[in-house]
Amino acid sequence: MPQSPGRADLREELRNAPVEPLLPIEKKLIGWSLSTGLVLLALLAALNHFFPATL
């Protein structure tokens, strides 16, 4: 594992870091994650609507 830099180095690193373009695998992760999340949420919301909480 690489050595941890000092905080001053980190500040420089954060300021001057070269842009890393989004890789296809990252786009896939974001896309799948978001779409699965929204679909499941809609499903749960529908279940919640048709089978409301019983008190």
Added chain:
Amino acid sequence: MSNAYISNVQPQRVTERVAFINEDWLAVILGLGIFVLALAALVHVDLIGWVVTTSVWSQFSQALGATSKGYAALGGAGALVATYAALLIVLSAGAVALKTDVTRFALAFTALFWIAYASWIVGNYANFAAVTPAEQQKFGISWSLKLTNEGGYIFALVAGLFIANFLPGFAEAIKEAVRPELYIKVAIVILGGFFAVTAAGKLGLASTLILRGVAAIIEAYLIYWAVVYFIARKWFGFSREWAAPLASGISICGVSAAIATGGAIRARPVVPVLVSSLVVIFAVVEVLILPFVAQAFLSHEPLVAGAWMGLAVKTDGAAVAAGGITESLILAKNAAEGVRYEPGWILGTAATIKVFIDIFIGIWAFVLGYIWTNHINVTPDSNKAKAREIWQRFPKFIIGFVVTFIVGLYLALGTPADIAKQVPAAIGEANTFRVIFFILTFFSIGVLSNFRTLWQEGFGKLAAVYIVSLFGFVVWVGLAISWIFFSGITPPLAG
């Protein structure tokens, strides 16, 4: 930055002095230990009734007392000293197990306990805490901030913030005992039993809350994470190494998620450490704002408010504690309008949501680790993400929460009536310890939050992602989801 955080992410420290146990397991042992001692009351042996409790007061002599009448002879001061001594001995033993310097821990804990508890006592002063006109009349006061007695948490937090920002040397001196994650995990283990007793009378409502916790998982992991990661990468240009722990810290549950993700993607240890410091600072800001917003706008939707705290406030400690403050504020506002809800449900909702989210940290970290080590930074087989990491990263204190919940539920529902009726009082004694661990958590979070240091170190860009994501997205989507799944459900009425 607390050693507790740093030691979690710097393996070289661990190899220098191998601890018998980690903070997670220690929290399980301490929480279960307190729970078991409290249950002795079921066979008429009161082992922890001496623990100190604080009431709202206008004269100091009214402030403190032992939890159990059987220990009334101790008096308030005696109960406080007994509580301090017991915690000092038990936590110092824990410090030995964690291989920390026990002398330094004991001295630091002494300072931490007395300042934190003094803040709690101040917060219970009638002019700060009294809520109803009847209470004001009882204490002979004409005004009150109406913060409730749990407003004392805010006082503990502010005391910690003062030390962090104006007495940094002192904050450094007591850092050995500044362990908010340990304290809140012990509190959550105890909370399992308390929630079981609360839920026992309304199992249908309790199971409804638990099922709705699933929605929280989907939101935190699949929706929040993806959006925050995208914002950090695309809008702010962060590298993958920074963006992944940052997304987990903001979207899942703060410190533990940032650390788990950092480890999973093989980031340098300093990355999750810095993200964690940011998480703690923003959690403080949220705790100081959101419960009061919830009281103002959600007092007629108490469980929406509880779920919102669980979803929006990051780090276990701040989220569960924010649930406690919110409950206190909302119950007080409703009581002033003549509606008295049973306590425990708002806090229970916040804690359930948080625990549900925590359960899946290991799995999510493994998914990220698998993608990173196989597709992004392809590593040799020996360093690739392995399924056993799911268990390694599983927050073990959840086991303690589940055990106390199941045992509490069994005792309340599955035992003869003469035993069952004693369960609430027995677990109530353990719950007094839960309150004390909350106080220690709040104070510790404050001590970790040195705003100036973070600003001087020039990590404004990290903070900017946090602000944009948290206040522009996470808080509001969390509110919307809470509303969809919890609106219209109210806690049972008291009595």
